[in-house]
Amino acid sequence: ATTLGAAAAGSGRYFGTAVSLSKLGDSTYSTILDREFNMITAENEMKWDTIEPSRGSFNFAPADSIVSHASAHGQRMRGHTLVWHSQLPSWVSSITDADTLRSVMNNHITTAMTHYKGKIYAWDVVNEAFADGSTQLRSSVFENVLGNGFVEEAFRTARNADPSATLCYNDYNIENWFDAKTQGVYSMVKDFKSRGVPIDCVGFQSHFGTSGPPASFQTTLSNFAALGVDVQITELDIAEASTTAYTDTVRACLNVARCTGITVWGIRDSDSWRTGENPLLFDNSGNKKPAYGAVLTAL
Ligand code: XIL
Helix, strand or coil, X not given: CCCHHHHHHCXXXXXXXXXXXXXXXXXXXXXXXXXXXXXXXXXXXXXXXXXXXXXXXXXXXHHHHHHHHHHHXXXXXXXXXXXXXXXXXXXXXXXXXXXXXXXXXXXXXXXXXXXCCCCCXXXXXXXXXXXXXXXXXXXCHHHHHHCCCHHHHHHHHHHHHCCCCEXXXXXXXXXXXXXXXXXXXXXXXXXXXXXCCCCCEEEECCEECCCCCCCCHHHHHHHHHCCCCEEEEEEEXXXXXXXXXXXXXXXXXXXCCCEEEEEECXXXXXXXXXXXXCCCCECCCCCECHHHHHHHHHC
């Protein structure tokens, strides 16, 4: 295969990227997007501050434009993200009453998932709920007002809203099997599976430093998969785009049957949120970097 998407499809996987609506009119950007990628995550346009900026008033237009681009180019969509402490409007973070927050959270999930029903392959239902260096949930308005049960509630609501979407828990710093945070998420998923709480997938953001994935990354992916969930690499970028580090990351996924796909967090280095770290597969002019070749070969 000669493109990332086709190479990944050769083993039944997808290869995706984060997309910013503001760049779709840039033909260098959209040419690479439509040539190489068969899965899209909206980089910001499906986050709470964009889609429900004030209570009950939904703004789907920016994300709708990305979804129609995807549909016109045969690309699937990951939905990112429904419940997250960040990019959360202050009208939500200032809620102190549990019944109000529960109803607001469930309405947000149900309205967004209903709007996109049948158009989103996988949703990041809850993003980054665990605290770094800990097995516990982080402090957030959801945790503080609703308690630990908010994660389960969110997944149950999501399943009812779109029963055919793959429901994911997504986080960073859960790639190393020996980190407390990884163990915390693993225990939650194990508990959810044992009690029938609807969870289908765990997303590993995989924002790596120059040394790339931890040595245990494949072990982590396969241990989670053994719980009966898909695993996905959802926001991959690697400081300075080391070819070895990209190769190791792709191999870890390919060696795990239930690792269903890889998404990089942007196209060109100039599109990256990690300014100055050159972590992506294309340079600022849209040329393929050595890491691109390494990934294509490894797929
Ligand atoms: C980032 C976007 O790339 C930036 O444009 C935005 O300013 C902040 O968010 N974890 C996530 C992503 O789940 O949504 C974040 O995306 C990167 C970290």
